[in-house]
Each structure stands twice: as structure tokens, then as C-alpha cells.
Amino acid sequence: MKDVFITANTIISPLGFDSETNVSAIAKEQSGITLHNNISTSPCYASIIDHKKLDDAFSKIGDPKIYTKLEKMMILSLQNTISQATFSISDKTVLIVATTKGNIDALNSNFEPERAYLPILGNKIKEFFGFKTEPIIISNACVSGILAIAVAKRFLQNDYYDNAFVVGGDIVSEFTLSGFQSFQAISKKPCQPFSKHRTGISIGDAAASVAITTDTSESEAIQIIGDGSCNDANHISGPSRTGEGLYLSIISALKEANIKPESIDYISAHGTATAFNDEMEAIAFNRAKLEKTPLNSLKGYYGHTLGASGLLEAIVGIHSLKNNMLYKSLGMDELGVTMPLNIIENTTKKELKTFIKTASGFGGCNTAVIFKKVKQ
Amino acid sequence: MKKQLKTIAYCRINNNTISINGKSIITKDKDLSFSDFAKQIYKEKQLAYPKFFKMDNLCKLAFLTSEFLFEAAKLDSEIIKHTGIVLSNRASSLDTDRKHQDTINDKDNYFPSPAVFVYTLANIMIGEISIRHQIKGENAFFVSEKFNETLIEHYASSLIINRKSSHILCGWVDVDNNNYDAFMYLVAEKGSYNYSKEIIKNIYTQN
Amino acid sequence: MDALKKELKESIIEQLNLEDFTVEDIADDDTLFGDGLGLDSIDALELIVMLDKDYGIKLTDPNEGKAVFVSVEVLATYISKHRTK
Structure with a gap:
């Protein structure tokens, strides 16, 4: 490919x-x-x-x-x-x-x-x-x-x-x-x-x-190395209680990228700030063994920009890779989900190579895409 | 790398007629509204799926088409579980969008309905089909001026070549005011009918 | 009170598209969610709109809804106490 x-x-x-x-x-x-x-x-x-x-x-x-x-x-x-x-x-x-x-x-x-x-x-x-x-x-x-x-x-x-x-x-x-x-x-x-x-x-x-x-001469290029887009098959508006579709999407993307969860340096989550969505994501990230990976939601900066959000947030993620910066998950104070997550509480400099962008929506849809910084 | 695909089965619902693999199996009075037509089919098929009555017309149409298609395709449940769904239409969910807009136009009678709003997304039909058949495969919903068999072929082939799904439910499901039209087909590497986008286009335009 | 209960059953069937139910099928103490009528989260939101539209009652806390939407009996008692129209 x-x-x-x-x-x-x-x-x-x-x-x-x-x-x-x-x-x-x-x-x-x-x-x-x-x-x-x-x-x-x-x-x-x-x-x-x-x-x-x-x-x-x-x-x-x-x-x-x-x-x-x-x-x-x-x-x-x-x-x-x-x-x-x-x-x-x-x-x-x-x-x-x-x-x-x-x-x-x-x-x-x-x-x-x-x-x-x-x-x-x-x-x-x-x-x-x-x-x-x-x-x-x-x-x-x-x-x-x-x-x-x-x-x-x-x-x-x-x-x-x-x-x-x-x-x-x-x-x-x-x-x-x-x-x-x-x-x-x-x-x-x-x-x-x-x-x-x-x-x-x-x-x-x-x-x-x-x-x-497929053709770039950038010395530091951002490659799309895996993706998945799976359905919860659970409810048309309520997020899945098991995070099924999001979990399957992440696994599909990891498999295609041929990397292990620990190779992911950063998660750009969907994080809409509804109780059920955030909980669902926490469950899915835990099932995918990503609970220790630094994570943010950018909704605190932009609100939920619906169909633009996944693309917009992927672009910010790309700049995170290029700048080697983890940006604060704005609005976060005390963790409000039942499973552990490593939410980025302060903007910090860190060497980054790979990140995953996820999103979920009505209709039980979910998508995960993995991006990698490659030097050439 | 291109793969030769086959069609397993196809289903068309329009003009109050349902046809499977090119043969018309049910025809109702042309004057029947789509809602009444859909309700009759539901009762006759004894579907026993009360959620059907909560759906908007677009989802009812997609739901019924997929029921007939899966019945004809006789797929193993393991295969169904991983089937990809790639649907498209022209009007997106505008038929229901107008209903939601009507609930907010009058500020003195301003009662937007959650049960209407939830259907103001065309991909909800993919969700309804997925829930019914427990399909957790790849999803995508496209909008185009006309049924675009080339676009659907490109995407379905990509999913198969990239090993995301082995079987893809493809199609066009459009509802706009009093007009409706549904055409769904299942493609995979093995199937009973020869597949090419030209064949699919012919089937679609001749019915 | 009986008239209100009948009215509620009719509205629930109509608003929530319970095609296979008639007023007679719903007992005053039937559970609305879960095993009873099998209503879900969208139905709960729709009932909140119905309370506002038909009876002038504004519920803003979803947990309050849970306590009110137990059965037609409980719902009717709540409405008769709090209705503004």
C-alpha cells in the first residue's frame, strides 16, 4: 500500500x-x-x-x-x-x-x-x-x-x-x-x-x-498510518455502555498501522463533555490499553464543531507532533469518569511521534485515525 | 491492485413496489402514501420490531430494504456482524430537517422534539440497520446529486482491499417530501451475480 | 384524575409512536421504562417536552424525570400537583 x-x-x-x-x-x-x-x-x-x-x-x-x-x-x-x-x-x-x-x-x-x-x-x-x-x-x-x-x-x-x-x-x-x-x-x-x-x-x-x-518532500512529514470506522450497533443517540464501536475502530486502526497501543504518544479524544459520551470514551480507551497515554479534548477551545471537529482536531494534533507539544485539555479540573485516563492538565513540551484522533457520533458511528511523524 | 467483485443480492423499493434480484415480489396501490405502504409491509412481514414506528420515513425505507436484502442474501451471522455499510442519497435528512425546523419557527409555540431531532442525520439509517442486525463493521454515508455507482464502487473496493470488511452493503436511500427511492446491493468477492459498476447502473436505471 | 390518566395514555401512545399499544393495554401502575413499555432515553426526553407543552411543567434535571416517569399513576399525580396549564 x-x-x-x-x-x-x-x-x-x-x-x-x-x-x-x-x-x-x-x-x-x-x-x-x-x-x-x-x-x-x-x-x-x-x-x-x-x-x-x-x-x-x-x-x-x-x-x-x-x-x-x-x-x-x-x-x-x-x-x-x-x-x-x-x-x-x-x-x-x-x-x-x-x-x-x-x-x-x-x-x-x-x-x-x-x-x-x-x-x-x-x-x-x-x-x-x-x-x-x-x-x-x-x-x-x-x-x-x-x-x-x-x-x-x-x-x-x-x-x-x-x-x-x-x-x-x-x-x-x-x-x-x-x-x-x-x-x-x-x-x-x-x-x-x-x-x-x-x-x-x-x-x-x-x-x-x-x-x-502520496508524494511529499517535507523533511518532517505526517503520514496517515491506520484508520477504522465501526458502528456500536447499540443505540441511535446514546453512546454505547461498553464503548464497543470506538474500541473496534481503535483496534482496526492499530492493526493496520501495525503498532502496539504503547507506541501511541498522544490521544486527541472526542470529549464532548456529556456524561455518557466521556464515560464511553474512558471505557473504550481502557479496553484498548490506552489509559496511560496523554489525552486531551479540544472542545474547551472550540466547542463541538460537529462535522468539522474531527478534521480540525486532527490538524491541531499534527501541530502537536510538529511542535512536540501536549496541549492542556481546557476545562478539566477533577476527573469525572469511572475509569482512569491521563488527561493533559498543563501544556507541556514532549517528544512526540505518533497520535490517534478519535470521534464518535449519533447513529452509533465512531472513527479512529493514527498519524505518524516521519523524518525523510 | 483491483479485485473482481460479485453481487450477492440486490433489492429495490420504489413506486410502492419491492423487487429482489430483479423480480418484483410485492406491489401495492400507487396512491398509498409511503408511511402507509411501509406500515402494510411491516404488518405483512410480521416484523415484530416496535422501534420501527419510531423511525422517520428515511430510516423506515432503509430498514425495510435491508430486511428484504438480508433475507435474500442468506448470509452467515458472523459475516453479517462484520459487514461494511456504505449508503448514499441526495436529500440527506432534509425530509425530517424540515419537520424539526417547523417546531422552532414559531417562538410562541417553540417545542423542538428530541424524537424528531435525532433523525436529522442521514447516517442514522446506518445505525438502525446496524442495531437490527448487530453489524459492527465499517460505516460511511455519502451525499451526491444522483446515485453515484462509481463512488460507491471505489469505497466498497477500498474497504475490501484494505481488509476492513469482506462484505459490503451498498446503496442509495433517498426520501424527499413525497418522493422516495431505495436500492441496496451486497457485494463481496464471491456471489451469484456478476458485478461491475456498469451492471449496477443498468439495474438501477432500468427499474 | 381518571380523565388525566386516560389523556396521558393517549398522548404517550401518540407521541412515542407505540403502534402496538392501546389505552387498555397500559395499566396505571405499569413500568414505563425497562421491561414495562420498553421506553428509552429519547422517549424520556420526549416526555419532558410533553410535560412542558401540554401542562406547562419544566423539568430541567434528568434525574427528576426518572422519579416522575415511573408509571402513569405517578406521572398523573405529579402533573395534577404542578401543572400550570
């Missing part, structure tokens, strides 16, 4: 409009989550990208009035990634778009409701950059972003494409917020993953993108 690498990458979030700015904000323990008074029937914590800042940045490359907020975030992210990539768009380049809800705000906005169809979102992005192949759209709940990396890797390994640009994004909308409220899942304060004092999730806006290729 061919080696597949992630090269250029860009995060668009309230913490900044490129990956480096985002990672330096994380190093300073800054969070994008703030109190908002106008997004719901009552004040609510969320991580939201300012419209004006977004339009100012976007107006350098396009007309902000004809694109939705999500389209602008995704295009802005891809623009930067494409400009940094070592390959250009050919007829063997695939565009993969990952989103949970896409332009769902179009059901109740100035745009036509048809804009909510995901193929339209895919085409807007395709046309902006002149991609030559049909965009591939993945909408697999909250694993969409990280699953998109696995899909790109598999397509490149099997020669269906030469290289890929993957973009993931989701927005805070009244649609999703009201739904999570009906699930009594929204935290009354900024979310606190794995903490005993957590009371639920915060949600956030974000877009993230990466370039994926």
Missing part, C-alpha cells in the same frame, strides 16, 4: 483564520467559547465566528454577499490550503467535503431553502476553485471530518485519485442548538470535557482543510 501524507492545512475558527494562529491561541489557553445573547431563546455559550471579520477576510477573494457563512468559511480555509499545497488541482485531484448539517440555516434565512441540499454546497466549492472531478460529500454525523481523512487515504492508496483536498465545516445554527437543547445536552457554562463538573456540550463554528498526497 502507498504511503499517504497530510501536508498543507488551515483552520478557520474564532481563534484565527490559519492553523498557526489557532495553535498559538491554544498554547495560551484561549477559548473561542463566549456567552451569546442572540442565538437562542435564552443566552447561551458557543464559539462563533464574527460575521464582519469573516466578510472582511472573504472579500479579498470573493463577494461575501453571494455565499452563505459556511461556504465562506470553507472556501477561505481551502484557499489557504490550496495555495500552500505542493500540488495543483488536476483531473486526478479529488475534493472531499465533510459536514454534518451543511447550510441548514438556509431553511430559515435570506438564501433559498434549496441551498440546504448538500450537493449544492459541494458545487459552490467546486466551482470556486475549478475542481475537475465531482466533489465527494461525506455526511456521517460528528465523525464526518475525521472519516473524510480516512476516505481520502483509502482512495489514494487504491489509485482512484493522485491527491486530495479535504474540507470540513459546520456552523452554530438555531436548528442544531434547539435540537441539542431538547436533548438537555447544552452546558450552562463553557463545556468541560472529562471533568466531574461538566454539564454538557458547547457548540461552535469552524471550517478546516488539509491537502493529502
Whole structure:
């Protein structure tokens, strides 16, 4: 099988409009989550990208009035990634778009409701950059972003494409917020993953993108060495009590990577900060013998950015490898799960080679992808 | 490295007709709504799975299609457990998304329903099929303008070549307002029918 | 009280899509979750919405829900004490 690498990458979030700015904000323990008074029937914590800042940045490359907020975030992210990539768009380049809800705000906005169809979102992005192949759209709940990396890797390994640009994004909308409220899942304060004092999730806006290729000349390249995406077969919304699907996904990824759990230097967990999710992850990591591995959830910085989260958090993980830094799991104070976990309580420097990114979502879906830093 | 795949069985449900491996087995009155059609089929098949009635139309359609398909495929339960599921459609979960949106449009009558919201994700249908048959294999849900047999072939082949799953449940399940269409097929290295994306496309377009 | 119980049974069947149940099938003291009607976590959340919408009762603590959703009997007693509409 061919080696597949992630090269250029860009995060668009309230913490900044490129990956480096985002990672330096994380190093300073800054969070994008703030109190908002106008997004719901009552004040609510969320991580939201300012419209004006977004339009100012976007107006350098396009007309902000004809694109939705999500389209602008995704295009802005891809623009930067494409400009940094070592390959250009050919007829063997695939565009993969990952989103949970896409332009769902179009059901109740100035745009036509048809804009909510995901193929339209895919085409807007395709046309902006002149991609030559049909965009591939993945909408697999909250694993969409990280699953998109696995899909790109598999397509490149099997020669269906030469290289890929993957973009993931989701927005805070009244649609999703009201739904999570009906699930009594929204935290009354900024979310606190794995903490005993957590009371639920915060949600956030974000877009993230990466370039994926089999050909890199970087002296320190990030290789995707294994992946798995298995179902719990247990409940459509409740996380599995045994962590089954997540455990199976991790085992599948380790097997493909041909490494033992102790070779993993860092876990970028899903950590939504709901009681059942965090507990499920703790069980799965223990079953996979990863309980001693340093772990964080980045939801304290970004909130839960749905379909973007897995991709966004994988990018931060890549920068962790490159910078040899373990970033604090923001919001963590006292461990609030029944099994041991090694949560990163302070940002620390450490030699890192390999990390695993995991995510889980409604529908019982789970994904795990392992990344390795290779010197060449 | 490419592998020659075979189709084990295929099932189509549209226009209130169910066909297996190209033969129509059940046809109901065309004027019947999808919900009524689905309910009749459930009763006739004596499925005894009360969760069915909690599902939205998209999941009901996916559930029924997979019931007929697995029945025809007669797979060993160990194989079913590790089957990969790769489904796709055009409208994602918009049919149910609109229902959720209706519950929040009026601020004086603002009661979003958790039982509706949970179905505002198209991949929930993969979850429902997985729960029913205890499938813990690979999952992916794709959205495309039309049924994209090439995309599904690429992904199903990748899963088989990368040794993630030996059998893949593939298909297209779309529900949008009053229109619905489902087509599912099981592929593996051994099976009764020749497989190519052209054959699959032909089967899909001719029915 | 009997009218309220009947009304609750009808709403539970309707709201939770209990297709195979009729009002007569649900006894006042039947367990709603677990072995009884076999309701699950989404049904519990749906019942919380029903309490708010039909009776003006806001439950925000899921544990409170557990104590209230024991049976139709317990639920009816709770509603008659706390209802605002």
C-alpha cells in the first residue's frame, strides 16, 4: 500500500483564520467559547465566528454577499490550503467535503431553502476553485471530518485519485442548538470535557482543510498510518455502555498501522463533555490499553464543531507532533469518569511521534485515525 | 491492485413496489402514501420490531430494504456482524430537517422534539440497520446529486482491499417530501451475480 | 384524575409512536421504562417536552424525570400537583 501524507492545512475558527494562529491561541489557553445573547431563546455559550471579520477576510477573494457563512468559511480555509499545497488541482485531484448539517440555516434565512441540499454546497466549492472531478460529500454525523481523512487515504492508496483536498465545516445554527437543547445536552457554562463538573456540550463554528498526497518532500512529514470506522450497533443517540464501536475502530486502526497501543504518544479524544459520551470514551480507551497515554479534548477551545471537529482536531494534533507539544485539555479540573485516563492538565513540551484522533457520533458511528511523524 | 467483485443480492423499493434480484415480489396501490405502504409491509412481514414506528420515513425505507436484502442474501451471522455499510442519497435528512425546523419557527409555540431531532442525520439509517442486525463493521454515508455507482464502487473496493470488511452493503436511500427511492446491493468477492459498476447502473436505471 | 390518566395514555401512545399499544393495554401502575413499555432515553426526553407543552411543567434535571416517569399513576399525580396549564 502507498504511503499517504497530510501536508498543507488551515483552520478557520474564532481563534484565527490559519492553523498557526489557532495553535498559538491554544498554547495560551484561549477559548473561542463566549456567552451569546442572540442565538437562542435564552443566552447561551458557543464559539462563533464574527460575521464582519469573516466578510472582511472573504472579500479579498470573493463577494461575501453571494455565499452563505459556511461556504465562506470553507472556501477561505481551502484557499489557504490550496495555495500552500505542493500540488495543483488536476483531473486526478479529488475534493472531499465533510459536514454534518451543511447550510441548514438556509431553511430559515435570506438564501433559498434549496441551498440546504448538500450537493449544492459541494458545487459552490467546486466551482470556486475549478475542481475537475465531482466533489465527494461525506455526511456521517460528528465523525464526518475525521472519516473524510480516512476516505481520502483509502482512495489514494487504491489509485482512484493522485491527491486530495479535504474540507470540513459546520456552523452554530438555531436548528442544531434547539435540537441539542431538547436533548438537555447544552452546558450552562463553557463545556468541560472529562471533568466531574461538566454539564454538557458547547457548540461552535469552524471550517478546516488539509491537502493529502502520496508524494511529499517535507523533511518532517505526517503520514496517515491506520484508520477504522465501526458502528456500536447499540443505540441511535446514546453512546454505547461498553464503548464497543470506538474500541473496534481503535483496534482496526492499530492493526493496520501495525503498532502496539504503547507506541501511541498522544490521544486527541472526542470529549464532548456529556456524561455518557466521556464515560464511553474512558471505557473504550481502557479496553484498548490506552489509559496511560496523554489525552486531551479540544472542545474547551472550540466547542463541538460537529462535522468539522474531527478534521480540525486532527490538524491541531499534527501541530502537536510538529511542535512536540501536549496541549492542556481546557476545562478539566477533577476527573469525572469511572475509569482512569491521563488527561493533559498543563501544556507541556514532549517528544512526540505518533497520535490517534478519535470521534464518535449519533447513529452509533465512531472513527479512529493514527498519524505518524516521519523524518525523510 | 483491483479485485473482481460479485453481487450477492440486490433489492429495490420504489413506486410502492419491492423487487429482489430483479423480480418484483410485492406491489401495492400507487396512491398509498409511503408511511402507509411501509406500515402494510411491516404488518405483512410480521416484523415484530416496535422501534420501527419510531423511525422517520428515511430510516423506515432503509430498514425495510435491508430486511428484504438480508433475507435474500442468506448470509452467515458472523459475516453479517462484520459487514461494511456504505449508503448514499441526495436529500440527506432534509425530509425530517424540515419537520424539526417547523417546531422552532414559531417562538410562541417553540417545542423542538428530541424524537424528531435525532433523525436529522442521514447516517442514522446506518445505525438502525446496524442495531437490527448487530453489524459492527465499517460505516460511511455519502451525499451526491444522483446515485453515484462509481463512488460507491471505489469505497466498497477500498474497504475490501484494505481488509476492513469482506462484505459490503451498498446503496442509495433517498426520501424527499413525497418522493422516495431505495436500492441496496451486497457485494463481496464471491456471489451469484456478476458485478461491475456498469451492471449496477443498468439495474438501477432500468427499474 | 381518571380523565388525566386516560389523556396521558393517549398522548404517550401518540407521541412515542407505540403502534402496538392501546389505552387498555397500559395499566396505571405499569413500568414505563425497562421491561414495562420498553421506553428509552429519547422517549424520556420526549416526555419532558410533553410535560412542558401540554401542562406547562419544566423539568430541567434528568434525574427528576426518572422519579416522575415511573408509571402513569405517578406521572398523573405529579402533573395534577404542578401543572400550570
